[in-house]
Structure formats: structure tokens, C-alpha cells
Amino acid sequence: MKLLILALITLCSIRIGECVRIVLEENIADKCDYSKCPTEINDGHKLYVHLVPHTHDDVGWLKTVDQYYYGTKQSIQKASVQDILDTVIDELIRNKQRQFEFINGGWSMPDEATTHYQSLIDQSTWGLRRLNDTFGHCGRPTVTWQIDPFGHSRELASLYAQMGYDALYFAREDYQDRYYRQFNQTLEHVWQGSDDLGKRADIFTGMMQMGYGPPKGLNWDLVGGENDHIVDNIDSKEYNVPQIVKQFRQLAKEYSQYYATNHIMFPMGTDFNYQSAHQWFQNMDKLINAINSDPKFNDIQAIYSTPSCYTKALYDSNHTWPTKRDDYFPYASDPHAFWTGYYTSRPSLKRMERVGNNWLQVCKQLDSFALNNGQYDSNITRLREAMGILQHHDAVAGTEKQHVANDYARILHEAIVECQQIISLSLNNIAKSLGQQFHSKPDELQFCNDLNISSCSITESGHSFLVSIYNPLIHPLSNHTVRLPVNERFFYQVFDDKGQSIPAVLIPIPEWIREIPGRPQRPNSNVEIVFKINHLEALGLVTYTIRSSSQFTKRSARLIKGKPIESNGIKLFGRNFDLFFDENGKPRKIMSQYGSNEFRNAIRYYEGSIGDNQLQTNRSSGAYIFRPIEQTTNAYGEIVESIAYIDNDYGLVQEIHQKYEDNVFGQIIRLTGDSEFVEFDFVVGPISVWDNIGKEIVLQYQIDQDNEGRFKTDANGRQLLSRKWNYRPTWPVIIEEHIAGNYYPVDSRILLDNPDGPSIAVLTDRSEGGTSPYSGMIELMVHRRLLHDDGFGVDEALNEPGVDGHGLVIRGRHRLLLFKDGQPDSSYHRPLSQQFFMEPIMIFAKLNKQRHHHYHHTKSMAMIMNKFSMLRTSTSLPPQIHLLTLEQWSYDRLLLRLENIYQQGEPNSKKVRVNLRNLFTTFTITHVEEMTLSANQPINVIDKRLQFNYQSSDDNQFYYRPPSSTANNTSMDIELGPMEIRTFLIKISKPQRQL
Numbered sequence: 001m002k003l004l005i006l007a008l009i010t011l012c013s014i015r016i017g018e019c020v021r022i023v024l025e026e027n028i029a030d031k032c033d034y035s036k037c038p039t040e041i042n043d044g045h046k047l048y049v050h051l052v053p054h055t056h057d058d059v060g061w062l063k064t065v066d067q068y069y070y071g072t073k074q075s076i077q078k079a080s081v082q083d084i085l086d087t088v089i090d091e092l093i094r095n096k097q098r099q100f101e102f103i104n105g106g107w108s109m110p111d112e113a114t115t116h117y118q119s120l121i122d123q124s125t126w127g128l129r130r131l132n133d134t135f136g137h138c139g140r141p142t143v144t145w146q147i148d149p150f151g152h153s154r155e156l157a158s159l160y161a162q163m164g165y166d167a168l169y170f171a172r173e174d175y176q177d178r179y180y181r182q183f184n185q186t187l188e189h190v191w192q193g194s195d196d197l198g199k200r201a202d203i204f205t206g207m208m209q210m211g212y213g214p215p216k217g218l219n220w221d222l223v224g225g226e227n228d229h230i231v232d233n234i235d236s237k238e239y240n241v242p243q244i245v246k247q248f249r250q251l252a253k254e255y256s257q258y259y260a261t262n263h264i265m266f267p268m269g270t271d272f273n274y275q276s277a278h279q280w281f282q283n284m285d286k287l288i289n290a291i292n293s294d295p296k297f298n299d300i301q302a303i304y305s306t307p308s309c310y311t312k313a314l315y316d317s318n319h320t321w322p323t324k325r326d327d328y329f330p331y332a333s334d335p336h337a338f339w340t341g342y343y344t345s346r347p348s349l350k351r352m353e354r355v356g357n358n359w360l361q362v363c364k365q366l367d368s369f370a371l372n373n374g375q376y377d378s379n380i381t382r383l384r385e386a387m388g389i390l391q392h393h394d395a396v397a398g399t400e401k402q403h404v405a406n407d408y409a410r411i412l413h414e415a416i417v418e419c420q421q422i423i424s425l426s427l428n429n430i431a432k433s434l435g436q437q438f439h440s441k442p443d444e445l446q447f448c449n450d451l452n453i454s455s456c457s458i459t460e461s462g463h464s465f466l467v468s469i470y471n472p473l474i475h476p477l478s479n480h481t482v483r484l485p486v487n488e489r490f491f492y493q494v495f496d497d498k499g500q501s502i503p504a505v506l507i508p509i510p511e512w513i514r515e516i517p518g519r520p521q522r523p524n525s526n527v528e529i530v531f532k533i534n535h536l537e538a539l540g541l542v543t544y545t546i547r548s549s550s551q552f553t554k555r556s557a558r559l560i561k562g563k564p565i566e567s568n569g570i571k572l573f574g575r576n577f578d579l580f581f582d583e584n585g586k587p588r589k590i591m592s593q594y595g596s597n598e599f600r601n602a603i604r605y606y607e608g609s610i611g612d613n614q615l616q617t618n619r620s621s622g623a624y625i626f627r628p629i630e631q632t633t634n635a636y637g638e639i640v641e642s643i644a645y646i647d648n649d650y651g652l653v654q655e656i657h658q659k660y661e662d663n664v665f666g667q668i669i670r671l672t673g674d675s676e677f678v679e680f681d682f683v684v685g686p687i688s689v690w691d692n693i694g695k696e697i698v699l700q701y702q703i704d705q706d707n708e709g710r711f712k713t714d715a716n717g718r719q720l721l722s723r724k725w726n727y728r729p730t731w732p733v734i735i736e737e738h739i740a741g742n743y744y745p746v747d748s749r750i751l752l753d754n755p756d757g758p759s760i761a762v763l764t765d766r767s768e769g770g771t772s773p774y775s776g777m778i779e780l781m782v783h784r785r786l787l788h789d790d791g792f793g794v795d796e797a798l799n800e801p802g803v804d805g806h807g808l809v810i811r812g813r814h815r816l817l818l819f820k821d822g823q824p825d826s827s828y829h830r831p832l833s834q835q836f837f838m839e840p841i842m843i844f845a846k847l848n849k850q851r852h853h854h855y856h857h858t859k860s861m862a863m864i865m866n867k868f869s870m871l872r873t874s875t876s877l878p879p880q881i882h883l884l885t886l887e888q889w890s891y892d893r894l895l896l897r898l899e900n901i902y903q904q905g906e907p908n909s910k911k912v913r914v915n916l917r918n919l920f921t922t923f924t925i926t927h928v929e930e931m932t933l934s935a936n937q938p939i940n941v942i943d944k945r946l947q948f949n950y951q952s953s954d955d956n957q958f959y960y961r962p963p964s965s966t967a968n969n970t971s972m973d974i975e976l977g978p979m980e981i982r983t984f985l986i987k988i989s990k991p992q993r994q995l
């Protein structure tokens with residue numbers, strides 16, 4: 001299914017590429033830049049109304065992607081995208097004034113709160129690339145719009161600017177913010193997207209005052225367009241031109257009060273409009289004719305336009321625009337409707353989306369290192385496109401119907417499995433090119449996709465096995481802990497890459513993990529083996545051997561015995577701090593170089609409001625909306641058992657297993673001597689709703705420090721934004737829903753902003769909503785189960801059944817860091833966050849019987865292609881550098897993105913240099929061409945974006961790059977400033993074999 005984007009003026013799919021090409025060629029082929037736009041619209045005394053016909057076609061929401069495309073399940077929603085494509089194209093061919101252009105052009109119109117920058121960049125890159133391949137330079141969108149997403153991210157604005165877009169439009173923003181902006185005519189402004197990147201990250205931004213649907217009285221869609229058609233036959237009893245003209249003139253005048261120039265844009269269309277395009281276009285033809293030929297007035301002119309032509313008209317107006325530097329979260333549509341629930345809705349899909357990205361990046365990297373030259377591209381593309389679909393604002397956002405969420409999971413799962421096969425093939429090809437052998441043939445390699453619930457058939461079988469671990473980061477990892485479920489009837493010994501036996505322990509899997517619904521109940525798979533890899537090379541692979549035996553030997557991993565916690569509590573030792581627990585197994589104190597601090601960790605819940613959504617005050621909590629009944633939380637059960645597992649021999653394990661009443665919650669709290677964070681590994685669910693009340697579960701972490709309501713959250717996993725309780729930086733907010741109105745998206749981390757004294761940060765494994773409701777507290781919502789719909793269209797309660805129908809159970813991880821003085825010690829939250837986001841992946845192979853009996857053989861097999869790094873070992877990179885993208889682009893080129901992960905003002909923040917030529921082991925880079933962030937144009941076009949007039953409140957204006965680093969293809973020495981991402985198309989040659 002190749003449905004490309006919705007965010008087109010008219011829709012396009014690759015499937016009907018031919019038709020669209022005809023339209024492009026016949027209508028506008030010679031003019032696809034701004035010269036195609038209407039001219040003579042510069043009379044300062046006239047109001048120009050730009051009519052922008054559009055259809056907003058969600059890539060899944062109430063129906064699945066394919067149900068929407070083909071028009072099945074019409075009883076759910078009458079929507080068929082293929083009909084839209086066909087009928088629109090016919091209509092465009094009929095009349096050349098009907099403008100056509102692609103807009104946005106990503107694979108989907110992404111959500112902005114719950115998405116990660118890596119996948120946002122990937123999905124734009126992929127969509128724009130397909131447009132370029134299919135339509136050439138006329139297929140390149142110059143503006144983007146995000147008309148439906150529920151709040152807007154500053155980081156995404158910055159990314160869009162760096163992709164070369166001239167403008168960004170949207171239609172949803174906080175009702176109070178909109179009120180002030182209408183009043184002050186600042187709905188249109190320049191959004192400054194970054195504190196680090198200067199004008200390069202600034203983008204002209206416009207907010208549609210009335211939403212993205214058609215103006216009142218002017219909806220002529222076949223489905224849901226209830227307004228009378230225009231009758232221009234003056235002899236007919238139905239003649240209605242005067243009323244329509246009057247209505248239009250009124251709307252236009254009212255609307256134009258809110259805007260600063262004499263141009264306004266009317267979106268003519270809405271969700272799944274234009275299934276019968278003639279109806280819309282015929283009425284608009286008549287409307288335009290009626291308005292422009294009315295002899296009484298010539299102060300208003302209506303024109304067929306597009307967002308890019310509208311942008312050009314604003315640019316030509318020479319207005320000086322106001323600026324904005326904060327973001328558009330959270331979004332409230334009325335005083336009781338804060339769209340902050342979806343930051344957490346469908347937590348398991350949100351996690352799966354991150355896992356999908358992890359596999360996609362590994363798949364693309366290994367395919368590149370293997371020099372497969374694109375032979376597996378269609379397999380990888382399956383996952384590229386699945387991830388593109390998942391970014392959609394009703395996919396990872398969690399605001400779709402249940403059957404649609406199930407379908408997203410199916411699409412993603414099938415694509416992950418396909419990419420795993422390419423990983424197997426690539427590893428074998430890399431080995432072959434080294435004149436070696438990978439330890440197993442591709443078809444013998446296995447992947448364990450259930451390790452999130454401590455399940456894996458190969459490791460639990462009782463056989464000996466090999467595990468290869470690949471680190472997708474461009475920096476080595478030390479002390480990486482591996483944890484695998486094994487069969488407790490056997491004894492195990494672990495051998496490292498050199499064949500040396502290394503320390504390992506066994507630890508019981510708590511019953512609340514073993515009983516997660518859907519976890520295969522294999523006999524005796526009740527324990528996990530734990531061992532540590534001291535050093536995992538950058539972009540490196542190692543293979544360890546786990547030998548099973550029915551005999552216990554001196555070196556067999558020993559089972560750690562759990563001990564109930566005694567009356568004086570217990571202490572776990574970490575690298576940066578120690579954690580004290582009381583006699584009930586609750587953490588109570590952190591001791592560090594910053595002294596001793598009380599610490600509390602709790603699981604609590606809010607009760608979701610119930611109402612019929614008819615009045616604002618009757619709003620229910622639902623898939624979009626978070627609206628607790630009370631502004632306080634309730635206890636979610638008590639700890640009934642706390643057991644300490646401490647490995648005194650090797651220091652591999654120090655953990656407390658907390659079991660709660662009725663198994664609704666269980667948590668492992670881990671800290672080891674060399675870890676820089678405490679890990680909270682939790683299981684939540686099924687959320688009980690016996691009292692007919694939906695519940696929204698939060699985890700709280702609190703220290704005894706006053707942060708005065710200040711905290712920071714990340715935008716899409718990248719820049720940090722400052723938040724303050726009951727405060728918005730650009731307008732005097734009044735918040736009636738105190739908790740929901742202070743929730744913000746947390747994509748990767750949340751930090752207390754405590755100016756003096758110790759502070760904490762929590763890293764998350766997926767997107768969640770979070771805030772700081774009390775002094776010293778971080779609160780993160782991890783799961784929600786609600787029994788009522790919130791009235792915004794999904795028409796289904798967010799009541800995920802889980803695999804057994806009794807309610808979804810989720811497992812997740814938080815990592816808690818401690819730092820000092822409001823100055824987040826980014827030297828560790830930045831890299832730790834990348835490590836959490838882009839975890840090493842594991843590939844398994846059974847050891848066959850013969851090898852099993854001959855230890856030497858085992859050893860040598862494991863050593864083949866072992867301890868291999870794709871990064872040249874002489875290349876030690878500055879810690880600021882992150883490898884964001886490496887993938888095959890065309891048969892002779894690869895796409896490479898490097899990034900500086902530090903933000904201004906952070907301890908490690910500085911400009912760094914890298915030489916590209918000899919970065920990698922399997923190839924040498926011979927030629928580079930720097931591209932825009934989305935890789936669809938050379939970098940120098942960035943300087944040719946429309947330059948709107950505005951007063952930049954920014955000293956750091958490196959908009960223009962020195963020519964040497966843009967056009968010069970031979971320079972391999974590149975610099976990366978704070979928060980800078982640089983994108984290159986590279987040519988490579990195979991190096992002399994040298995390892």
C-alpha cells in the first residue's frame with residue numbers, strides 16, 4: 001500500500017504518479033516555483049482572499065490506512081482516498097487556474113508531541129525523496145503545513161527551517177493564545193526555532209484562525225458539505241448569488257481583522273473531502289466569478305491559490321513580522337479541554353515505535369557497511385515506510401481507534417522482521433568481505449522480539465547459544481549489561497569474545513513479569529542470566545557464547561538468592577550516588593557528593609472525568625484529553641513484598657523487586673556500582689476499572705528541594721525547553737485545569753530546574769506526559785485506561801483490552817539521574833539519553849550439537865568476525881558527535897548525517913571538528929556533497945529561502961555558511977556547532993583491507 005501523504009493540496013500517491021505527472025506537465029511544468037503564482041495581487045486597497053482547495057486524509061484514524069485508501073468499511077467513515085486522487089486530477093486538468101502543488105511532502109503529517117527527531121527527519125526525507133524521484137524538481141514542496149496536530153513543537157519548526165521550507169502553517173493552538181494573537185494580529189510571525197542555530201532555524205509561521213475546514217456556509221463537499229450549491233442563473237427561482245456574495249464578504253472582512261496584511265487564506269476543504277471533486281470546484285469557480293465580477297464592489301478579490309502562493313504574497317507585502325521563541329504546548333481548545341492525555345495514550349504502541357526506529361537505524365547502518373549497493377533496498381523501505389506511517393498524528397499519538405492501532409502494530413512488526421533478515425544478510429556479507437565468516441549463516445540467525453517481557457525461545461530452550469551484540473552508536477559503550485531469560489533446569493557459563501569464561505549470575509524473574517498476559521509460558525523459564533560486556537566498540541559487534549550444561553561447575557552462573565528487607569532497610573551502591581531503602585523496600589534517601597537528600601518514589605493515579613462532552617465542564621478524559629476529576633492523586637496499591645537481590649561476588653546485580661497488591665504493579669529498582677543512574681523497570685496493569693472509573697497512572701520521583709515549579713522537558717528528544725507551573729512565556733495564561741494544563745510532552749527526558757542544590761532528571765524509554773506538580777517532584781504519566789470518549793471524533797473510549805481482553809499491561813523503564821545547581825550535567829544526560837534511545841541490538845544463534853560438545857570449536861566459531869568495529873579504531877570522536885543517519889541512498893551514494901548533541905550553555909557544549917574521509921572501516925569516503933536536512937536539495941538553497949523582515953532577538957546569526965563548507969566537495973574536514981546536524985550525500989570506495 002503506497003499511499004503517500006495527505007498534506008498535499010491535492011493528494012498524490014505513487015500509484016497514480018502518472019496522472020499527476022500529466023497535470024504537472026500540462027499545467028505548470030515550466031513554472032513550479034513562485035512564478036506560477038497569481039500576479040497583480042498587490043493593490044494595497046484590496047483584500048485578497050486566497051482560496052486553497054485541500055483534503056486532509058489521515059493515514060489511519062477511524063479506519064486503517066488501507067481502509068481509507070480503498071474505501072472499505074464505509075459504515076465507519078465514508079472515505080476513499082483513491083477516489084479523491086482520481087477525481088481531483090480530472091478537475092485540475094479542466095481549469096488551469098486551479099493551482100496544484102505538493103505541500104509538506106513527508107510520508108505523513110507527523111504528530112509533534114510524541115515523535116522523536118530522528119524519525120521526524122527520516123519520514124520527511126523519505127517522502128520528499130519519493131516526490132523528487134517521481135516528479136523531479138516540480139515535486140518539491142516549498143512550504144509545509146501541520147494543520148491537524150494537537151500542539152506544535154519548536155524543534156520541528158527548527159527542523160522544517162533546516163529542510164529549506166519557506167513557511168509553516170497550522171490550525172490548532174491554545175484558545176487563549178489565539179485570542180491574544182487575533183487581537184494583536186500576530187497569528188502570523190517568524191518562529192525562531194533554536195537558541196543555537198540562528199536564522200537557519202527560523203521559519204515564517206501562520207496560524208489559521210478558524211481551523212483548517214471551510215468557512216461557514218461555504219462547504220460544498222459531497223460528503224458532509226451541507227451548504228446550498230451556488231445558482232448563478234438569474235432567471236431561476238433558486239438564484240442565490242447575492243446571499244453567497246454577502247456571506248463571503250462578511251467572512252472575509254471579519255477574518256482579515258485578525259491578520260496584518262491585505263491577504264488572507266481560506267482553506268476550502270477538510271477531512272477526506274473531494275471524493276467527488278467536481279462538486280467543490282464547480283462551486284468555487286462560480287464563487288470566484290461572483291466575487292470578482294460584482295459591479296458594486298471591487299475591494300475584495302477571490303483567487304485560486306496555494307499555501308506557497310499565499311506565502312509569496314505575504315513576503316511581497318514587505319511587512320515586518322513579530323517573532324516567537326517558545327513552543328505551542330500544551331494545546332487547549334477550551335478551558336476544560338487540554339490535549340495532554342495523548343502524550344501518554346497507547347503506551348505500548350509508543351514504545352514499539354521507538355523499537356522500530358532502533359531496528360531501522362541498525363538495518364540501514366549494517367546494509368551500508370556491508371556495501372550491499374541497494375540490493376535489499378525494497379526490504380528496508382518497508383520499514384522506512386512503516387515508521388513514516390507511525391509518525392502520523394493519529395498513529396504514535398495514540399488517538400486512533402483500537403482496530404487501527406492493532407493494524408499499525410501489524411504493519412510495524414512485519415517491517416521490523418523484514419529488516420532483521422537484512423541485518424543477518426549484511427553481517428554475513430561484511431564477514432565475507434573480510435575473508436571471514438560470520439558465526440552463523442543468515443538463516444540460522446534469530447532475533448528475540450519479546451525480550452521486553454523477558455521472553456525468548458532460543459535462550460529459554462536450554463541449548464547453548466551465541467549472542468552477537470551490535471552497538472549502533474559512534475562511541476564505545478562500557479559496562480553494558482546483558483540480561484536474557486534462560487531455563488532454570490540448566491547451568492550456564494558465559495564466554496566472552498576471546499573465549500574466556502566471564503562472571504555471570506542468575507536472578508529470578510518476578511511473577512508479575514512472568515504473568516504478563518501473552519508471555520509464552522515455557523516450562524522453567526523463570527530466571528534471567530546477567531553478565532556484563534566491559535567494552536563494546538563504537539559501531540561494533542561482539543559475540544559471546546552461553547553454554548548450557550546439566551552439571552553445575554565452579555564457573556556456572558550462580559542463582560542469587562533474594563532476601564526480604566530487614567528492619568533497618570538496605571542500601572544500594574552506585575557510581576555517583578547511593579540509594580537507601582526503608583524496611584518496606586521503599587527508596588527514601590539519596591546520598592551523593594552533593595550530600596544527603598530525601599527521596600520518594602511512588603505510583604499513584606488520577607481518576608478520569610466522566611461527562612457527555614456537551615458542555616465544556618462536562619468533558620471526559622479520553623484519548624486526546626487529560627481531565628482528572630480531582631487535582632490530587634490516589635495510591636495505586638501498596639507494596640506487599642520487597643526482595644533484595646544483591647550479588648556480592650561480582651557486583652553485577654543490585655536490585656529491589658517490589659511487588660504490589662493484586663499484581664497491578666511491580667517494579668524492579670536497579671543500581672550497580674558502575675551505573676550512573678537508577679533504573680526503574682516497571683509493569684503496570686491491567687488498570688482496574690471495577691468502580692467504573694477510568695484511571696491515569698503516574699510515577700512520581702521526589703527529592704527534598706524546592707524547584708519553584710520550574711522544570712525542563714525535551715522537544716522531540718532534542719532541545720530542552722524551560723517550563724514553569726501555571727505560566728506561559730508569551731501571554732498571561734489562566735489555567736482552570738491545574739494538573740492537565742501543566743502537563744508537557746516528554747519524549748526522552750524531564751529535569752527539575754533547581755537553581756541551587758541537587759536536582760533530578762528522568763529519562764524515558766518512550767513518549768510520556770510529565771510535569772512537576774509539587775516541590776522537588778517529577779511526575780510522569782505511564783498508562784491510562786478510560787471508559788468514556790472525549791468527544792473529539794475518535795468515538796471510542798481509550799480502553800485497551802491487551803492480549804487477553806482484561807486490560808493492557810505495559811512494561812517500561814525510567815532512568816533517574818542526579819545533578820547539581822540547575823545546570824543539568826549534560827555531559828551525562830546527553831550521552832545517556834542517546835544510549836537509552838539507540839540501544840545495542842542482539843542477534844542469536846543456537847550452537848549445534850557438535851559444537852556443543854567441543855568447547856574449542858565453540859570458542860573459535862564465536863571468534864570469527866568478532867570484536868569488529870565499523871568505526872576506524874584510530875578515529876576517536878569528540879563526545880559531542882552523534883551518528884544520526886547512515887543509509888544507502890542510490891546505487892553509488894550513501895546518506896550520512898552527523899550531529900552535535902549539545903545545546904548552548906551545557907558543560908560540554910562547543911564546536912567540534914571531524915574528518916570524514918577515514919571515519920569507517922569498510923569504506924573510504926571519496927566525495928561529499930552537503931545537503932539540506934531532508935537531503936532533497938544542496939545546502940546552499942538554504943540561503944535562498946524567502947527572507948522575511950523581522951527583528952531577530954538573536955546574536956547568534958550564522959545564517960550564511962562560508963562557501964568553503966558548502967560547495968567545496970573536497971573538504972572532508974567539517975565542523976559542527978552546538979545542536980547542529982549536517983547532512984551529506986557521500987561517494988565511497990572500498991579501502992585496502994586494513995583492520
Ligand SMILES: *[C@@H]1O[C@H](CO)[C@@H](O)[C@H](O)[C@H]1NC(C)=O
Nearest residue numbers: 180181183184186730731732
Ligand atoms: C498585544 O499588544 C499589546 C499592545 O501592543 C501589548 O501590550 C500586549 O502585550 C500584546 N499582548 C500579547 C499577549 O501579545
Ligand SMILES: *[C@@H]1O[C@H](CO)[C@@H](O)[C@H](O)[C@H]1NC(C)=O
Nearest residue numbers: 129132133136137935936937
Ligand atoms: C532528484 O531527482 C532527480 C531526477 O530523478 C535526480 O537526478 C536527483 O539526484 C534527485 N535528487 C536527490 C537529492 O536525490
Ligand SMILES: [Zn+2]
Nearest residue numbers: 056058148393
Ligand atoms: Zn488529521
